[in-house]
Amino acid sequence: MHSLDFDISHSLAGGLVLISFMMLYQDRLYSLLNVFALHAVTLSLAVTWQAFIQDAPHLYVTAAIALVFKAIIIPVALHRIIRQLGIHRDIETAVGIGPTMLAGMGLVALSMVLMLRVTAEADALAREDLAFALSVVLLGLLVMVTRRNAVSQVVGFMSLENGLVLAATGAKGMPLVVEISVAFSILIAFIVIGIFLFRIRERFDSVDVAALDESRGERR
Template identity: 95%
Template sequence: MHSLAFDISHSLAGILVLISFMMLYQDRLYSLLNVFALHAVVLAAAVTWQAMIQNAPHLYVTAAIALVFKAIVIPVALHRIIRQLGIHRDIETVFGIGPTMLAGMGLVALSMVIMLRVTAEADALAREDLAFALSVVLLSLLVMVTRRNAVSQVVGFMSLENGLVLAATGAKGMPLVVEISVAFSVLIAFIVIGIFLFRIRERFDSVDVDDLDRSRGERG
């Protein structure tokens, strides 16, 4: 049973790292949002598995938050906003895909070396989960650094939080993970709202509803 728990836990964490690479590869906003939704689904599965093997019911709340808000609500809302505002759907990158992917592989190797050495005395299951979690965090930071589009940077920030949640659930005895997840989700919501208010103001020079209606010709 311990071997099965070990294998499934690491498989889910490894899939999260692979999906993080998929996010690095995307050059279209819709595709990036779809990949992020998949990232959140796998995170929810990983947290659910940790809740089962640790006998920690509070982690089911964290899994539910990831599944409902990050895999469904936020991607769907961003899809609609992008479509309604006519935001440019191609993602401008600082570097090409090839150099970015090579940098990502280097960050994963670095995170594995550092984390496995730092946590040498920890439980084997927690050690490797933390190494995978650090890889997700670093890849998410790379997404934020190499993308010029504000929406893609928000997606990178949200995937970074997924890595932090994976780290918190992989290390036993962290009961504040639910509160941390909720706090980050609220912060993300405010960031998303702020970005699109700025976008509206940038496009229409106002966020006043009456001014926006006049710009659309609906009021005299």
């Protein structure tokens, strides 16, 4: 493994972690969607680089899927949903930005310690990329946990899935059929989520998940 290959791969994987922190920091839906689009573009570049250094042409398809669907189609569709539903564009958070960022740093440190120990026998590129990928997954979960707005939770879920794709490609890739099935699963899930958001809006006049607690008689 050439030093340049190693450095570029880790720069792109580290960039995904940094952009995940940027998502944690956002308090406006439009800004969050724009940052997620940047997250998807960076994932596409990371997968493209892995395809090049691994000589794995099928990974170029994965990179194209990430770029077209995650960086363009899904963010544009979510922007449209927000406008059509008239959703409140400030993001309600369960925890303040400061504690959330500290928790994110703790999760990244945990990911590094855990993965570098578990994958001690693997090659350096794979084990460090897996550590970055686990960080992205955990930060995506943190976005979902700390945000009350349903749209921001959807974004957290999709960023989590980006981490899984990074892990799979860093560990010498997935079979193409699995990647295509994952892409179609995401599209189906996105359609269902869109319908779900419209139903929430009709029923509760809000997409704040706290409204669901109130409907069950649980007041904060």
